[in-house]
Amino acid sequence: MDVSVWKSRRFAGKLLTYVGLFLTGAGMLGALQPHMELSRSQKVQAEVLGNDIAFRQPGLFGFRLQLKFFGELGEQRVNITTPVRAADEGAALLAYRGKHFQVGKSYEFFTTPDDPNRLQPFKNYDWPTFGRFILVTAAGLIAFAIGMYVVRSEKKA
Numbered sequence: 436m437d438v439s440v441w442k443s444r445r446f447a448g449k450l451l452t453y454v455g456l457f458l459t460g461a462g463m464l465g466a467l468q469p470h471m472e473l474s475r476s477q478k479v480q481a482e483v484l485g486n487d488i489a490f491r492q493p494g495l496f497g498f499r500l501q502l503k504f505f506g507e508l509g510e511q512r513v514n515i516t517t518p519v520r521a522a523d524e525g526a527a528l529l530a531y532r533g534k535h536f537q538v539g540k541s542y543e544f545f546t547t548p549d550d551p552n553r554l555q556p557f558k559n560y561d562w563p564t565f566g567r568f569i570l571v572t573a574a575g576l577i578a579f580a581i582g583m584y585v586v587r588s589e590k591k592a
Contacts, residue, residue, distance in 0.1 A: 448585030455579025462572030475548040496527035506552040
């Protein structure tokens with residue numbers, strides 16, 4: 436086999452095209468799992484009883500989200516502790532995913548598909564859940580377009 440084929444721009448374009456197709460497919464198929472999980476889940480209205488720092492350690496902060504909701508078993512209370520790695524308390528507050536939940540207000544949360552009494556407060560149709568899949572798909576589409584451009588321009592030449 437001729438070695439010059441491996442060094443040609445057309446081969447690089449074809450390789451980039453296939454990598455783009457792979458990334459596009461991986462991003463789209465990867466987004467199906469959280470989408471299917473959320474579509475099978477129920478929604479529950481829960482009141483926020485508390486949203487504060489549960490513990491402090493050097494470089495690690497734990498936030499406690501306290502919720503009250505009515506499930507199949509009646510009124511239930513849930514404490515969800517989320518660890519956040521940060522140098523100081525201000526940075527930890529910025530990195531905490533539940534910082535927008537205000538005490539005394541009610542929010543709608545998804546439950547797990549298997550257990551309607553288990554809440555998933557940080558899973559929703561939003562950027563933290565689907566962002567990486569959107570980025571992988573976009574990178575795949577861009578790589579595919581660049582690869583096709585290189586292949587077609589080299590084919591003309």
